[in-house]
Amino acid sequence: MNSLQVKTIELTPAVVEFNFDELSSVLDEQLSKYEGLEFTEKDAASCKKTITELNKGKKSLNDYRLKTKKELTVSVTEFENKCKELAGKFDQVINPLKEQHDQFEEERKEIKRLEIEGYIDHLIHIEGLNDKYAARLLVLESYLTKSKTIKSIKEELTVKAEHLGIAQDKYEADREIIKSHVELINTKENINLPESPFLSLLDHKEVADIKAQIETAAKVDLEKDEPKFD
Template sequence: MNELQVKTINLAPAKVEFNFEELSAVLDEQLVKYQGLEFTEKDAAACKKTITELNKGKKALDTYRKETKKELTAPVTDFENQCKELGKKFDSVINPLKEQHDQFEEERKDKKRKQIVPIIEQLIASEGLNDKYSDQLHDFPKEYFNKSKTLKSIESELTERAKYLGSLQDKEDADQEIIKSHVDLMNAKHGTDLLGITYTSLLDHDVSVEEIKNQIDRDVKIVEKNNQVPLSSAPGHVEDEKRYVEVYRVEGTESDLEMLEEYMSSNGMAWKVMEE
């Protein structure tokens, strides 16, 4: 459409004149007699009457101000309403067009998503990523949907990302094997029956391998100190019973916590004091 030109036909700035100088002089003359007035407790009624008279005058002035302002702003309100009415005419055409454009854009993004996903799946297979790390590769940046972002650059970035995730997974697998081997070693050496999964799960809480190995050593000593019967020979023990890991925050006295730790250790439960 041709460039729309909005022209102002008549603009009259709001202006109002009233007897300001006259009122100011009258107030200075009349109010001076109230300045410095002091009332005793007996004059409480007279004091209240004086306040009422002064507030009455102030209220009359404020009422005049509000009514005059309303008259002055009425043309402004009408002007804004007219502009809004014209704006609605634009919206009646713009909104349907915008809906079409949004639909086109969503279809374009979906098409690009279908081009990106096979690249990700191929990289997951080549790097042998498990669910934990493959999910991170699927969670790619929204900028990949930008028109300026080419598939070639996307594939290059995803390849680097997949290699990095693969290295993290390899390290995690190696750390788990180290921990499991240490658990097996300590069990064989001390006749205990600690479970590897209890300790490998600590890796998910950013606990280092060295810290976990130290915890295993401490747990073995605690079990030995309490003459704990290995779980495999304990009455009612189910060899293949599934183990779980929960993180708790416990509050209590020093004695309470010592009793809790003794209970967990005596029942073959692996535990660790987590640093806050």
């Protein structure tokens, strides 16, 4: 391929010679009589006729321009088509090779993905993560690039798994605190508050706030059952 060199054998820039100076002079002379024309309302028809005449001359010039441009670009179009034909010869060879390369790349990614997934399963087991926290250990697309080493991926996942383990332990401990507090209040006040509404608050509230909310709910429940006297 190094010996392949595209060489221009002949390049003739498009040149068009026409009577520009003559036309320019004639137009200046003929159009000067229209400059500064003023029409009254009753001369509307004459005004329209004048505009039509001028537009007719302008259209004639534009038609000539488009026709000439089309003739000039015939060789350019032919040149582009020949280059595309040559490029197609490259594509006939490149495309099958690219398909092979893409297949190799997909296989490489899949092998790496399986290795990472295996390590994630290992971390889930070691940290004892439940489904909620295990779902946060993902095979990121960036992990599958060639530049991202298995070693660095494992280090990153290990740190993340440890943090998830700590978060899970805290969550479970907080659940027990909330359950115990609900039980304590129920026993103390002889009421029957359910646990589930307060446990569901753990994802977005602190334990202290939830405990306070339990106590408030208990007061409301007690007031509801107090006898009312008129």
